[in-house]
Amino acid sequence: MNQPQVQDLFNKYHHKRERLGKIALAKWNFHMGGKGSEKDKRDLMYNAVILLDTLGMKFPKLEKTKAKGDFSFCVENRNALLNALRTNPQGKMSTVHKQLVVVGQYQDCSKLLDSYLYPLLIGRGKKHDDHSTRLIASVAYPRWYPVPSEFDDGAMGGTKQARIVCKGPAVQTFPPDIKAAITCRFPNGYLIWWDYSQIELRIAALLSHDPLLFAEYQGKPDLHTKTARLIFGDRFVDNAIATDGLDVWKDSKQRFAGKTMNFLMLNLGGAERLQQTLMQDVGLDYPIEKCQTAIDAFWTRHAGLRTWHLEMQTFIRKHGYFELPLIGQSRLFLGGRKDQERSSPESANLPIQAVAAVLTQSAQFHLWRCFKEAGLHTLVPINIYDAAAIEVPKYEIHAVRRIMGEVLLSPPYYQDLCDHLGRRLPLEYAVKEKKLVRKP
Numbered sequence: 001m002n003q004p005q006v007q008d009l010f011n012k013y014h015h016k017r018e019r020l021g022k023i024a025l026a027k028w029n030f031h032m033g034g035k036g037s038e039k040d041k042r043d044l045m046y047n048a049v050i051l052l053d054t055l056g057m058k059f060p061k062l063e064k065t066k067a068k069g070d071f072s073f074c075v076e077n078r079n080a081l082l083n084a085l086r087t088n089p090q091g092k093m094s095t096v097h098k099q100l101v102v103v104g105q106y107q108d109c110s111k112l113l114d115s116y117l118y119p120l121l122i123g124r125g126k127k128h129d130d131h132s133t134r135l136i137a138s139v140a141y142p143r144w145y146p147v148p149s150e151f152d153d154g155a156m157g158g159t160k161q162a163r164i165v166c167k168g169p170a171v172q173t174f175p176p177d178i179k180a181a182i183t184c185r186f187p188n189g190y191l192i193w194w195d196y197s198q199i200e201l202r203i204a205a206l207l208s209h210d211p212l213l214f215a216e217y218q219g220k221p222d223l224h225t226k227t228a229r230l231i232f233g234d235r236f237v238d239n240a241i242a243t244d245g246l247d248v249w250k251d252s253k254q255r256f257a258g259k260t261m262n263f264l265m266l267n268l269g270g271a272e273r274l275q276q277t278l279m280q281d282v283g284l285d286y287p288i289e290k291c292q293t294a295i296d297a298f299w300t301r302h303a304g305l306r307t308w309h310l311e312m313q314t315f316i317r318k319h320g321y322f323e324l325p326l327i328g329q330s331r332l333f334l335g336g337r338k339d340q341e342r343s344s345p346e347s348a349n350l351p352i353q354a355v356a357a358v359l360t361q362s363a364q365f366h367l368w369r370c371f372k373e374a375g376l377h378t379l380v381p382i383n384i385y386d387a388a389a390i391e392v393p394k395y396e397i398h399a400v401r402r403i404m405g406e407v408l409l410s411p412p413y414y415q416d417l418c419d420h421l422g423r424r425l426p427l428e429y430a431v432k433e434k435k436l437v438r439k440p
Helices: 003-028 037-054 075-086 095-121 199-208 211-216 223-232 234-244 246-250 253-266 271-282 288-301 303-319 337-373 394-407 412-421
Strands: 143-145 165-167 190-196 321-323 330-332 379-383 387-392 429-435
Touching (some): 037 075, 037 095, 075 095, 075 271, 199 253, 199 412, 211 223, 223 253, 223 288, 234 246, 234 253, 253 271, 271 288, 337 379, 337 387, 337 394
Antiparallel strands (some): 143 165, 379 387
């Protein structure tokens, strides 16, 4: 990692957090941290709800704490209230809205500092005073857990969804600013990031053989726009594309809403969850009746996917487990009724997410093997679920590009899976290359 760059980030966010705390205390006598902060944040949540009620506005469903039943000051609640207040001029100009913005910025800084930058540069502990836990000098060495497992010291890690997971540091969840500080160890080398395009939707199409979904991913897909039409109607989408152009539409909130709904349907999400997600992620206060209408239309359009989902759920409820095709890896879903209900989104997503993860692992391993057989020094050091990074010496870049083109479009597990199912869909991947110029 580029340690000076990480240090600059630490200084930037540490200074910003201190400044925000001073502003809130001076302007509103609002405590961001320490004594009195929990009460101030709790009061702010209730003040926001009261303001929305005073303005005659609906407020979104908010999560409450289990202990006292207060409104939780979680990021989802905060964003939902902010989005609701933004829709009204009086709400947007209110002190409550300004406080939510400042507190949100403060907490975002704290998250980045406490979860990533302090552990990377200084150490953990109550006051970040355990310097023996510092994670990087210039190179970070995370622990990788291929399955739920533990190291000799008893540290636990891994995931039940068949994904490789790392800790110390958790590179896979690095925010963009910190991810940008990952550098190539080869002088004047390249850092190449590759990721599969809409891989979980493609896997859902392949496994379910839903006719429309399968046909979508045989060509150039734009499923997000098609689903946005179910939410907002053909006329709205057509007008938006005609007025702003296709490039603007691709980055629009409405198309992102279609993307949000597509992935929610893979988890068998309902109308209430769709309404909540649209409010939190997109800032759209969409009536729950229209959310249900859009969901009904989606399942009418993708009846084959729905049938496959129901078959998977029936099998899991009956047998208490699901086994991934071909490789034998499985996950148990045992317990009482409440456990089964709670695990339903996971059991719905497992066949899709786990197959996508294994496909990526297959591609990553086969890349490494091809690089080794070709006598290259190129490394594949980081797996991020459906993506990976490659460290490439300058003189090997052309060979690496060629091997990537051969491997990523049809890794061994994907070939075997398609042969097993008797059908095939093309894979697509995106590549970002970063040339890093530095002294040896």
